[in-house]
Amino acid sequence: EDRRLLIRIAVAGACFGNAMLMAFALYGGLFDGIELEFSQMFRWGSMLTLIPSVTYAAAPFFRGAANSLKARVPNMDLPIAVGLSLGTIAGVVNTVRGAGEIYFDSLTALIFLLLAGRWLQSKQQRRAMDAAELLYSLAPASARVVEPSGVREVPAENVLPGTRLEVRPSETIPADGVIESGSSSLDLSILTGESRPVEVSAGSPVSAGTLNVSGTIIMVAEVSGAKSRLGRLMKLVDEAELHRAPIVLEADKLAAKFVVRVLALAVLTLVAWLFIRPGEAIDHTIALLVVSCPCALALATPLAVSAAIGQAARVGIFIKGGDTLERLAKQATLWFDKTGTLTEGA
Numbered sequence: 001e002d003r004r005l006l007i008r009i010a011v012a013g014a015c016f017g018n019a020m021l022m023a024f025a026l027y028g029g030l031f032d033g034i035e036l037e038f039s040q041m042f043r044w045g046s047m048l049t050l051i052p053s054v055t056y057a058a059a060p061f062f063r064g065a066a067n068s069l070k071a072r073v074p075n076m077d078l079p080i081a082v083g084l085s086l087g088t089i090a091g092v093v094n095t096v097r098g099a100g101e102i103y104f105d106s107l108t109a110l111i112f113l114l115l116a117g118r119w120l121q122s123k124q125q126r127r128a129m130d131a132a133e134l135l136y137s138l139a140p141a142s143a144r145v146v147e148p149s150g151v152r153e154v155p156a157e158n159v160l161p162g163t164r165l166e167v168r169p170s171e172t173i174p175a176d177g178v179i180e181s182g183s184s185s186l187d188l189s190i191l192t193g194e195s196r197p198v199e200v201s202a203g204s205p206v207s208a209g210t211l212n213v214s215g216t217i218i219m220v221a222e223v224s225g226a227k228s229r230l231g232r233l234m235k236l237v238d239e240a241e242l243h244r245a246p247i248v249l250e251a252d253k254l255a256a257k258f259v260v261r262v263l264a265l266a267v268l269t270l271v272a273w274l275f276i277r278p279g280e281a282i283d284h285t286i287a288l289l290v291v292s293c294p295c296a297l298a299l300a301t302p303l304a305v306s307a308a309i310g311q312a313a314r315v316g317i318f319i320k321g322g323d324t325l326e327r328l329a330k331q332a333t334l335w336f337d338k339t340g341t342l343t344e345g346a
Helices: 002-032 036-057 059-071 077-097 104-138 229-242 246-276 278-291 295-314 322-328
Strands: 142-147 150-155 164-167 176-181 184-187 198-200 217-223
Touching (some): 036 059, 036 077, 036 104, 059 104, 077 104, 104 295, 246 278, 246 295, 246 322
Antiparallel strands (some): 142 164, 184 198
């Protein structure tokens, strides 16, 4: 997905650069004059650079607009698609008839910048998800099974209840279970938040994902993988990624209403200018559609939420979801059931 988006950005950037070069010549001609054949050459050249940008690079916007119409839920792709369509049609008509304004430099610039913005949003959300995914690496990939013939390594997800496991110092416990022999100290901070190691010995329960600090122990596995305590925590991570914060849902509703009103205003603008100055009707309509695109509203809110959750995960704090984050942002009294070190431990 990232690769496809980068290719679209590259195509849009190439078209944008070439369209601007030709537009520079045309703008210069407005002040110093330009011969007709050169003017037409640059206009047709600009139109040719727009074609791959609109048909290929901008395809996600048209696809998003079509899906929003099908679902009857207007999104920000709709005014973009309408603006690009109007600008392209008007520019092509004016190019063919050899008079009037063309918009190819502005259209290619808009497509390139919107795709770049979408890439930044995608990259930030991916970083946030990657940070949450790091929690999965807390569980070891393999476990050391103790058998009469000796010790062998097996994938951690293949550990069955009742299996005897050996865990050496500095290794992570691969499953939930009970210590059969040996004693050690465990770092339970991933589950409790408490950074001080806890002494354990035969008969003590142990949990997957916790760190064996000092001695070798033999444990009997009870549950592993998704059924372990750590596995249930990871399920919360997955659910958090699917759960949208109330503020994000509210922003989506506002964006939908905003798009409908912008489209209505665009129609009124077009009709009004057809009576006032018909030659400028398309110009004003396109300007309204492009300038009023609710990109900031529709992109910034989910981006801020995912960035905050991702940053918290990178420093070892797991926030269950955007709704939790939203509640934390409000002024209130926070009550802690102390299960870990909230201060410096003094």
